[in-house]
Amino acid sequence: MKLKQLESFLGDLQQFSNPKVELEQYPTGPHIASRMLYTAENSFGDVSNKVVADFGCGCGTLGVAAALLGAEHVIGLDIDPQSLEIASLNAEDLELDMNFVHCDVKNLGWRGQIVDTVVMNPPFGTRKKGADMDFLAVALKVASQAVYSLHKSSTRDHVRKAALRNFNASSAEVLCELRYDVQQLYKFHKKKEVDIAVDLWRFVPQKDKLGGIIADESLR
Amino acid sequence: MFALRGRRNPSLHRPIIEDLEKKIQKIHLRVLFSQGTEMRLLTHNMLSSNIKGVTNGFPLRVEVEKMVEKQVDFNADFLKNMFTKIEWKALFDAAQTMGYTDLPAEAESSMLDSDEFLKKFHHALLELHLEEGALICPETGRRFPVNKGIPNMLLHEDEV
Numbered sequence: 540m541k542l543k544q545l546e547s548f549l550g551d552l553q554q555f556s557n558p559k560v561e562l563e564q565y566p567t568g569p570h571i572a573s574r575m576l577y578t579a580e581n582s583f584g585d586v587s588n589k590v591v592a593d594f595g596c597g598c599g600t601l602g603v604a605a606a607l608l609g610a611e612h613v614i615g616l617d618i619d620p621q622s623l624e625i626a627s628l629n630a631e632d633l634e635l636d637m638n639f640v641h642c643d644v645k646n647l648g649w650r651g652q653i654v655d656t657v658v659m660n661p662p663f664g665t666r667k668k669g670a671d672m673d674f675l676a677v678a679l680k681v682a683s684q685a686v687y688s689l690h691k692s693s694t695r696d697h698v699r700k701a702a703l704r705n706f707n708a709s710s711a712e713v714l715c716e717l718r719y720d721v722q723q724l725y726k727f728h729k730k731k732e733v734d735i736a737v738d739l740w741r742f743v744p745q746k747d748k749l750g751g752i753i754a755d756e757s758l759r
Numbered sequence: 760m761f762a763l764r765g766r767r768n769p770s771l772h773r774p775i776i777e778d779l780e781k782k783i784q785k786i787h788l789r790v791l792f793s794q795g796t797e798m799r800l801l802t803h804n805m806l807s808s809n810i811k812g813v814t815n816g817f818p819l820r821v822e823v824e825k826m827v828e829k830q831v832d833f834n835a836d837f838l839k840n841m842f843t844k845i846e847w848k849a850l851f852d853a854a855q856t857m858g859y860t861d862l863p864a865e866a867e868s869s870m871l872d873s874d875e876f877l878k879k880f881h882h883a884l885l886e887l888h889l890e891e892g893a894l895i896c897p898e899t900g901r902r903f904p905v906n907k908g909i910p911n912m913l914l915h916e917d918e919v
Binding site: 588590611612614618620623627630631636637638639640641642643646647648649650651652653654 | 841
């Protein structure tokens, strides 16, 4: 599938009808989402024929993009049931067979490392400090191949240090800097549209020496 | 379609009309067979109960109220790769609970050469879907309900 095609499919998806500020629900725009998954597939081969998890999937944009690019099994996680309902309608509209789990990403129980790739647009942690780092810590435990994530460019050094030092990533690379246009969703937004500089990261989790299966204990 | 009437050569428009008819048929089919989201047993195989104090939350017991079968494209390479990551016993038990009894109770990698085995594995892993029911923690018996194919794995405050 061509990038333009992917972007246009994603542009047709239904988005949050009543975004919840406490969960920092901002839709992942079709421009960013298509580039993120297109790069993951075409530069690194991390999508097609893989098991892909979308952490904090919201309306499912990244997961849908993964499924459109040929992921074999896509699982979207979110704490908000209304978002999951929209996400599953979006999947259904495109006749994609996706799975969803209603959970708090931070404390879902996983058995082993079945997930190959995690894709996510985590809450940036502006409302709840450290929310983005919580997501990243779990993603690097669950994924066996790669984690793709968006973080504010202003936090670049912090993200790199945390990933390599605290979460045992074997590599952390900024693939590109993107502009995230946050439209005026919430009342506290003063301007109509704000551009935030965000980094598209690719992290590689540490390969486990025991053949990729990690004990349940380490996921707690 | 009506706008095309009166044109000099209606046969020229046949492909357009056929295309429209196909689209209409597709919409009908989707209304008839639209089932929404369901959970594959592959998802079941990767989840465990994470309640505070539970030492072995896997496998979650499956309780079936409603299940459906969905056709999924067959991908032998994916299955071979998955085989090493799957807990066979958990898949076997879950498939039995869903009413599918063709899986062998034990499996080893030499079986992956058999197409017949791969097809059964494929069916159990990807085509049996739980729509309504529950996943039950093997240690505490806590029920995680599954509604419209989405398991609710949210923990209560005292379980975290």
